[in-house]
Amino acid sequence: MDRTELLGLSLQETEEVVNGLGLPRFRARQVYHWLYKHQVHSFYQMGNLPKELRYFLDQKASITVPRVVKSRVSQDGTRKFLLELSDRKRIETVAIPQTRTGGTKYTICVSSQVGCPVGCTFCATGQSGFERDLTAGEITGQVVAVERELKQREKSVSGSRLLANVVFMGMGEPLLNLDEVLKAISIINDEQGIGIGQRHITISTAGFIPGIKALAETGLQVTLAVSLHATTNEVRDRIIPMNRRYRLEGLLDSISYYIEKTGRRVTFEYLLLEGVNSSVSDAYRLSRMVKPLLANVNLIPYNPTEGSQYRRPEQDTITRFMACLAGEGVNVTVREEMGADIKAACGQLKAATNRRSKQEIRSLKSK
Ligand code: SF4
Structure with missing residues (x-):
């Protein structure tokens, strides 16, 4: 039987799924909290769930967070991540630091599509074509994956927030994928979820x-x-x-x-x-x-x-x-442009990685 993917579901939808498995609703709140407040990728890491319940949930549901394939840090502190989705398609997410009193906070620049159909002639993504829309889970998954990486690097206390803003300025035209973008925004904005205020979320078109x-x-x-x-x-x-x-x-x-x-x-x-x-x-x-x-x-x-x-x-x-x-x-x-030295403009890291892969394939073929 297919497992139900939880990443990208609202709290209410998560409660419905968990309730449908015969579990009380508060278990859904616990899972949701682990996922978005602590960026936990596996039921087995959810410390306050009984062991048998972790095993049960793992049989019935899944949490598919994009995998970090590569990351680079710029001289200005901007971090660029190349992420791989479950179908092996790759997208980019960028974290831009802002130093404030009380420590560094990040603006996360997320992608909304794999590639982009708009085709702007100055843009690496636009020049490499369109593959597909991202789901709400793949959009929120970028925030979860990147926040976890940042916390590990900054050795931050797992509950403390590192994110200040989320901007839809990565790969893709967000308004061409509005339904999934809106679902993702509801989780990003939800106090029980990622908890970023609406005024700190930007959509670029x-x-x-x-x-x-x-x-x-x-x-x-x-x-x-x-x-x-x-x-x-x-x-x-x-x-x-x-x-x-x-x-x-x-x-x-x-x-x-x-x-x-x-x-x-x-x-x-x-x-x-x-x-x-x-x-x-x-x-x-x-x-x-x-x-x-x-x-x-x-x-x-x-x-x-x-x-x-x-x-x-x-x-x-x-x-x-x-x-x-x-x-x-x-x-x-x-x-x-932040992170110019690490190809932080949209699509550049993926384009550079593809170029390198092609060169590597060519050099392998010539051997
Ligand atoms: S990602 Fe943005 S800049 Fe690039 S082609 Fe699409 S709309 Fe244009």
């Missing part, structure tokens, strides 16, 4: 308009980040192919709708590419777009990847672009 509207309808107080990256349809068509279907004008309308429905400020991400979208005219067009929306702008100077057709602008260009926006009263920051 390349501009999938139906998804923005659907997210607005949920009433969630999460933060929406929109990867704008261009101020004209002509340029945006070139760098984010989804724009050919979901045009800039409609995108801005959907963002107004989102703001009206949720009362939340939106952040625009703007990747600066030399000779593509970083002129003074672009800066003024961008300010005209974002000012009525009272949105924040994050400028991200591009870090070229191997074989990329794009280049990073000179520092003068970056400074001038920022000054134009600030001069127009836009709330703007320049964000350097």
Whole structure:
């Protein structure tokens, strides 16, 4: 008989499964607590369950946390993890440290799909194609796996929280997998689960308009980040192919709708590419777009990847672009990509690993 997978179920669903096995509901709470507060991967490690019960649960249910295949740490402390799922597909998750009084806390950047169908021309994931959506269990599993690794490295007390924020900015377009993303968010947000407040959860989109509207309808107080990256349809068509279907004008309308429905400020991400979208005219067009929306702008100077057709602008260009926006009263920051030395931009570690595997296979074949 197939075992029931518990990772990715809400507390209520876990209670139903456990109750269906003839056990009292409080056992479900214990399991849920071990899973999300202590990142335990096996029933046999759940110390307050009787031994026979651990064996029984192991026969009837499973907890499939993604396996850490590889991890790298950057000079700035960013840690990048390559994780393997039960069907051996691989995804990436990144942990970005922030030092605060009381110790280091991490922002976890999770993937929502294996690969990505959007195909942005500057993105390693987009260039390697789409394989499948992740389940809610595979999304929450990234948080569980990475928090466990971080605790082991930091030798943290097992119950103390290391996570401050979760951002859906890894591989994939989260709004194209909204049902599973929302299920995962309910567990990430649940006080009994991972326990991260909605305002500390960010969903990033390349501009999938139906998804923005659907997210607005949920009433969630999460933060929406929109990867704008261009101020004209002509340029945006070139760098984010989804724009050919979901045009800039409609995108801005959907963002107004989102703001009206949720009362939340939106952040625009703007990747600066030399000779593509970083002129003074672009800066003024961008300010005209974002000012009525009272949105924040994050400028991200591009870090070229191997074989990329794009280049990073000179520092003068970056400074001038920022000054134009600030001069127009836009709330703007320049964000350097964290972990650039370890290929922390989405899809780069997987792409590099695949490249290396192919090279290794080629060299084996030639022997
Ligand atoms: S940037 Fe994001 S949306 Fe675009 S291809 Fe990469 S993962 Fe997909």
